[in-house]
Amino acid sequence: MSILVIAEHDNSSLKQATLNVVAAAKAIGGDIDVLVAGENVGAVAEAAAKAEGVNKVLVADNAAYGHFLAENLGDLVAEVGKGYSHILSAAGTTGKDFMPRVAALLDVAQVSDIVRVESEDTFVRPIYAGNAIATVQSSDAIKVITVRPTAFDPVAAEGGSAAVEQLDVVKDAGLSAFVSEEKAESDRPDLSSAGVVISGGRGMQNGENFKMLERIADHLGAAVGASRAAVDAGFVPNDMQVGQTGKIVAPQLYIAVGISGAIQHLAGMSDSKVIVAINKDEEAPIFQVADYGLVADLFEAVPQLEEELKKAV
Amino acid sequence: MKVLVAVKRVIDYNVKVRVKPDNTGVDLANVKMAMNPFCEIAVEEAVRLKEKGIATEIVVATIGPKASQEQLRTALALGADRGIHIETDEEVQSLEAAKLLKGVVEKEEPKLVILGKQSIDTDNNQTGQMLAALTGMGQGTFASEVVVEGEKVNVTREVDGGLVTVGLNLPAVITTDLRLNEPRYASLPNIMKAKKKPIDSMSPADLGVDVAPRLSTVKVEAPASRQAGVKVADVAELVDKLKNEAKVI
Numbered sequence: 001m002s003i004l005v006i007a008e009h010d011n012s013s014l015k016q017a018t019l020n021v022v023a024a025a026k027a028i029g030g031d032i033d034v035l036v037a038g039e040n041v042g043a044v045a046e047a048a049a050k051a052e053g054v055n056k057v058l059v060a061d062n063a064a065y066g067h068f069l070a071e072n073l074g075d076l077v078a079e080v081g082k083g084y085s086h087i088l089s090a091a092g093t094t095g096k097d098f099m100p101r102v103a104a105l106l107d108v109a110q111v112s113d114i115v116r117v118e119s120e121d122t123f124v125r126p127i128y129a130g131n132a133i134a135t136v137q138s139s140d141a142i143k144v145i146t147v148r149p150t151a152f153d154p155v156a157a158e159g160g161s162a163a164v165e166q167l168d169v170v171k172d173a174g175l176s177a178f179v180s181e182e183k184a185e186s187d188r189p190d191l192s193s194a195g196v197v198i199s200g201g202r203g204m205q206n207g208e209n210f211k212m213l214e215r216i217a218d219h220l221g222a223a224v225g226a227s228r229a230a231v232d233a234g235f236v237p238n239d240m241q242v243g244q245t246g247k248i249v250a251p252q253l254y255i256a257v258g259i260s261g262a263i264q265h266l267a268g269m270s271d272s273k274v275i276v277a278i279n280k281d282e283e284a285p286i287f288q289v290a291d292y293g294l295v296a297d298l299f300e301a302v303p304q305l306e307e308e309l310k311k312a313v
Numbered sequence: 314m315k316v317l318v319a320v321k322r323v324i325d326y327n328v329k330v331r332v333k334p335d336n337t338g339v340d341l342a343n344v345k346m347a348m349n350p351f352c353e354i355a356v357e358e359a360v361r362l363k364e365k366g367i368a369t370e371i372v373v374a375t376i377g378p379k380a381s382q383e384q385l386r387t388a389l390a391l392g393a394d395r396g397i398h399i400e401t402d403e404e405v406q407s408l409e410a411a412k413l414l415k416g417v418v419e420k421e422e423p424k425l426v427i428l429g430k431q432s433i434d435t436d437n438n439q440t441g442q443m444l445a446a447l448t449g450m451g452q453g454t455f456a457s458e459v460v461v462e463g464e465k466v467n468v469t470r471e472v473d474g475g476l477v478t479v480g481l482n483l484p485a486v487i488t489t490d491l492r493l494n495e496p497r498y499a500s501l502p503n504i505m506k507a508k509k510k511p512i513d514s515m516s517p518a519d520l521g522v523d524v525a526p527r528l529s530t531v532k533v534e535a536p537a538s539r540q541a542g543v544k545v546a547d548v549a550e551l552v553d554k555l556k557n558e559a560k561v562i
């Protein structure tokens with residue numbers, strides 16, 4: 001078996017999710033090559049070559065891939081990937097964008113968002129917002145798979161010494177162009193891989209009040225998340241949404257503040273190790289999954305929490 | 314310009330899903346079914362394009378059993394002009410759905426195809442991208458804003474790091490995210506009018522597509538359930554427990 005892992009990166013650094021996907025590839029077994037597609041990605045390729053368990057790093061360095069346009073990446077990965085038994089990427093918004101194109105071009109099904117490998121052709125994935133867990137078997141010659149990074153412990157970032165090979169495959173479909181971007185800049189850790197996450201919901205009432213959560217996050221080295229209701233109301237940007245159709249998180253500690261606990265929200269955080277809920281409604285469904293529940297008005301409890309945490313850690 | 318919208322019949326998002334005791338799937342007998350929420354957003358976007366004078370005709374298509382005509386009628390009541398029902402009782406997976414929709418695209422030649430980003434039953438998030446690849450179109454997935462200008466469309470996409478805007482040549486495929494719009498409700502007069510709008514029925518064979526699934530479901534299980542923990546009396550007790558019992562801070 002030979003597995004092609006598509007690296008996730010921002011042209012300058014390798015994202016940790018790639019190491020989780022390599023771990024999923026190891027669980028399948030076989031030679032693992034990593035494809036780094038982007039623009040001026042020398043440093044990314046070097047980082048990928050050091051990852052544990054990587055056999056070879058293939059580099060497609062061209063302006064056509066600089067903005068990760070799905071049309072160009074889809075054509076590239078379908079061509080490079082056709083010699084492999086499995087093609088894997090992280091189930092982030094980039095992988096979700098181009099991987100189904102790869103599957104369609106290769107005329108194979110895609111297995112989305114796997115959380116476990118049973119064998120080389122059988123995988124486990126949540127469906128219905130995580131209310132059911134399906135084991136599916138693929139009969140296709142090439143398995144195109146997106147991987148939920150939080151479900152696999154990352155391989156070591158250092159220690160490997162894979163060969164790096166430049167590809168000169170340029171695919172520019174000419175169907176789309178990058179226009180602009182609004183990046184949510186933050187000095188806090190990445191939501192998807194943070195060890196502690198504190199999230200706010202509709203109960204926060206406005207964006208200004210999220211500063212209370214940010215201060216706690218900065219003290220704990222945590223990331224800040226949100227429910228859909230808080231994003232829809234414009235309190236915080238879209239990239240903070242945790243849930244079935246937002247980000248999946250599985251930190252050591254998840255603190256839900258003013259969040260009711262709809263199934264679509266739980267789908268994104270119920271694999272957290274320890275869950276804390278602060279809600280004034282003692283019937284809120286979030287308490288059914290919380291290890292520690294505090295029935296309180298958040299506008300009293302959150303400032304107290306900040307004080308107590310400063311004393312304790 | 315003509316806009317094609319694909320809508321899927323799924324379990325209503327409010328229903329508490331239960332896994333069947335024999336682990337073959339989830340129990341769909343007597344549960345409330347509805348249009349996939351992301352498809353409602355797709356229909357709404359098409360209707361707004363028509364209200365702005367950009368879209369001239371909205372065709373709505375669905376693949377599924379006889380009962381999925383209910384979702385076509387809902388879309389027609391919301392403002393779509395006519396429906397296409399690709400009728401089958403078989404399970405149709407995303408690749409095969411994309412192939413069937415490709416058949417519809419070839420017949421109808423729409424300038425814009427709008428789908429939901431994700432079905433809330435399979436959580437696949439694949440069909441729009443596959444359709445775009447099969448028809449050689451560009452794609453704007455997870456859209457939170459759509460601006461059509463002449464032969465181009467700019468799509469602002471919700472991505473992990475924030476927002477990114479891409480420009481696509483038409484025809485193109487768009488998949489909707491939650492913030493694209495807030496779908497309206499159908500009014501009673503419009504529900505009555507929708508009953509008279511035409512629905513064209515066909516089979517997968519009419520479109521020359523083999524819908525046999527490539528993925529077989531070995532089993533479906535309930536997730537490991539989390540036990541509710543304890544209620545703490547105050548913040549001091551909470552912090553003490555996090556530090557000394559759970560040891561996570």
Ligand SMILES: Cc1cc2nc3c(=O)[nH]c(=O)nc-3n(C[C@H](O)[C@H](O)[C@H](O)COP(=O)(O)OP(=O)(O)OC[C@H]3O[C@@H](n4cnc5c(N)ncnc54)[C@H](O)[C@@H]3O)c2cc1C
Nearest residue numbers: 201202203227228229243244245246258259260265280298
């Ligand atoms: C297709 C689809 C996809 C979705 N995807 C997602 C998703 O990815 N992520 C997601 O989060 N949701 C998602 N949702 C939405 C989900 O169904 C809920 O509507 C949403 O999670 C509710 O957010 P909330 O808990 O912040 O708001 P609410 O349900 O309104 O809850 C607010 C809570 O705050 C509490 N509160 C209010 N004031 C205070 C106070 N002063 N002190 C303490 N507590 C207070 C209230 O008691 C209440 O429990 C999706 C829905 C659909 C249909």
Ligand SMILES: Nc1ncnc2c1ncn2[C@@H]1O[C@H](COP(=O)(O)O)[C@@H](O)[C@H]1O
Nearest residue numbers: 319320376428429431432437438439440
């Ligand atoms: N059976 C179907 N009939 C019509 N549209 C579908 C069907 N399956 C998927 N789609 C469309 O594809 C979108 C994404 O679905 P999926 O790839 O299954 O998550 C849905 O929101 C629909 O717009």
